[in-house]
Amino acid sequence: MQTTTVVTLPMGDAHLTLSACSVVGSVRSVNEDSFLAQTPLFVVADGMGGHERGDRASQTVISVLLDQVPADTVPSPAQVLAAITSANEAVRELTADDGRRLMSGTTLAGVALVTANDGASTHWMAFNVGDSRIYSWDGRRLEQLSVDHSAVQELIDAGLLTDAAAREHPDRNIITRAVGASDLVDADVWLMPVGGSQTFLICSDGLTKELDDTEIAHLLAEHGSDGHALSIAEALVTAANDAGGKDNITVVVLDSQMEGTSSDNESTNERSLTARALLEDTRPRAF
Numbered sequence: 001m002q003t004t005t006v007v008t009l010p011m012g013d014a015h016l017t018l019s020a021c022s023v024v025g026s027v028r029s030v031n032e033d034s035f036l037a038q039t040p041l042f043v044v045a046d047g048m049g050g051h052e053r054g055d056r057a058s059q060t061v062i063s064v065l066l067d068q069v070p071a072d073t074v075p076s077p078a079q080v081l082a083a084i085t086s087a088n089e090a091v092r093e094l095t096a097d098d099g100r101r102l103m104s105g106t107t108l109a110g111v112a113l114v115t116a117n118d119g120a121s122t123h124w125m126a127f128n129v130g131d132s133r134i135y136s137w138d139g140r141r142l143e144q145l146s147v148d149h150s151a152v153q154e155l156i157d158a159g160l161l162t163d164a165a166a167r168e169h170p171d172r173n174i175i176t177r178a179v180g181a182s183d184l185v186d187a188d189v190w191l192m193p194v195g196g197s198q199t200f201l202i203c204s205d206g207l208t209k210e211l212d213d214t215e216i217a218h219l220l221a222e223h224g225s226d227g228h229a230l231s232i233a234e235a236l237v238t239a240a241n242d243a244g245g246k247d248n249i250t251v252v253v254l255d256s257q258m259e260g261t262s263s264d265n266e267s268t269n270e271r272s273l274t275a276r277a278l279l280e281d282t283r284p285r286a287f
Contacts, residue, residue: 002231007039007113009074009122009258014113014194017255018042019231025206026245033204033250034058036110038071041080042254043110044132046204048103048178053094057106057180060094061087074115077125077191084108084127084179084187091180105178107132108187109146111200111254116191123191124198124256130175133208135201135216142201142217147188149177167209198256203236206249210240 002019016039024031032047032054045061047054068083069075094104107130114125126134128146136143151174155161166172179185219239223232233251240249
């Protein structure tokens with residue numbers, strides 16, 4: 001799918017071009033990924049593979065977010081976080097079945113258009129739980145904004161593993177946070193001002209298992225030329241599926257264009273706001 005919409009914000013009109021695609025892949029029989037791609041939420045959820053009800057977990061998260069953050073609104077950061085908390089509670093309820101406790105969980109990654117300062121300013125709010133990813137793309141450089149909550153990422157952070165080695169590590173599928181895994185959900189959250197030209201790529205690990213960042217950036221750059229029958233999300237998913245497709249693959253690409261303003265790349269420096277801190281203070285940070 002690919003759509004274009006115009007959202008009127010306090011600083012002007014934002015032209016949003018959106019493409020999204022999700023496939024089961026070449027190996028799996030069930031697609032445990034789900035996505036939401038409509039203003040103000042652009043989200044990917046990857047049900048925990050190998051666990052019971054992974055597909056229902058990801059679908060439940062999307063359903064709760066849709067219910068609590070209506071389309072074509074601009075919520076506050078606190079509203080988005082409250083919706084994530086409610087989604088966690090709903091997934092936890094899936095674990096009860098005839099008195100037998102079942103494991104159900106999902107990753108969650110996305111960006112939301114949010115208002116702050118009593119509606120005086122608008123930001124992109126990025127959030128993630130697990131190893132689904134959020135990237136930014138400026139036409140030349142691909143930057144991973146989110147940090148994976150995974151066993152191999154902890155080894156990378158400790159200097160014990162390289163990015164290349166992590167792709168083949170036996171624990172590469174172990175995640176350390178998930179929606180539904182515990183009573184309290186711990187999302188990484190950060191804010192970025194809306195302005196200029198901004199592109200976000202949100203994906204499940206089915207994409208990044210098959211394509212490294214260099215390959216993803218090459219596809220994004222190549223798609224900038226004319227003559228492509230597929231949307232950029234479809235092109236990325238097709239490439240990952242052709243490369244092996246060992247997992248479900250879901251991609252959401254959001255391009256925001258706002259005339260008369262410029263994007264401030266330094267605004268992404270404050271990337272480690274905890275959900276608790278943002279709930280206590282929903283004012284935009286000083287970038």
